Amino acid sequence: MSLIEIKKLNKTYESGEECVRALVEIDLTIEKGEFISIMGPSGSGKSTLLTILGGLNHPTRGDVVVDEIPIYKLPLERLADFRREYLGFIFQSFQLIPYLTVIENVMLPLSITERSSWEQVKMADAILDRIGLKGKERRLPDQLSGGEQERVAIARALVNSPPILLADEPTGNLDSKTGKEIMELFKSLNEEGQTIVMVTHNPENTSFSTRTVSLKDGRVDNHGRKIR
DSSP, X not given: OOSXXXXXEEEEEEETTEEEEEEEEEEEEEOTTOEEEEEOOTTSSHHHHHHHHTTSSOOSEEEEEETTEEGGGSOHHHXXXXXXXXXXXXXXXXXXXXXXXXXXHHHGGGTTSSOOHHHHHHHHHHHHHHTTOTTOTTOOGGGSOHHHHHHXXXXXXXXXXXXXXXXXXXXXXXXXXXXXXXXXXXXXXXXXXXXXXXXXXXXXXXXXXXXXXXXXXXXXXXSOEEOO
């Protein structure tokens, strides 16, 4: 059984009399442990697909099944529980809270769990050590480089050990050297078993993933080109 199954997925936006078909009859399966790059020109539906995968954007038609759970048939409250249990999100703009320290930012997803404060600190410390930020726990975001801020965002996404990591243009605000370092980190995480779905405009980033899916005009342009 695939970890993610997307079946006949359609998304249409209506603006006045205009109707925009953002996604058209998408069929896609993603296995546990894959690292998928989603590529395509601006307006091809990449970010729309990612937000639908993330339980943030109801499709017009079709199904998204994750770990045998048809997520858009869940009640809204259970859908929120699903996002917390299954998904880690990484955004291009980092979205760190400027007045919270590194470790406080990383602990945010744990604040709505029943774990004790001691457990939360221990989990945050462990993930910061894992991604190379040990010793910077008490710094504020503006005391970090762009690459370090991205690592904090990655740590925050991973602290709850979600089965799936969703990344939207994770190197978009980084220089090429730092972007490569972040992609090496993603590759390392994937080799440890993390399932990753990444939207990117940078063809060089696809060399780090296990498969590339191309979108064009809201349709899958291929069914995934194996990279490694």
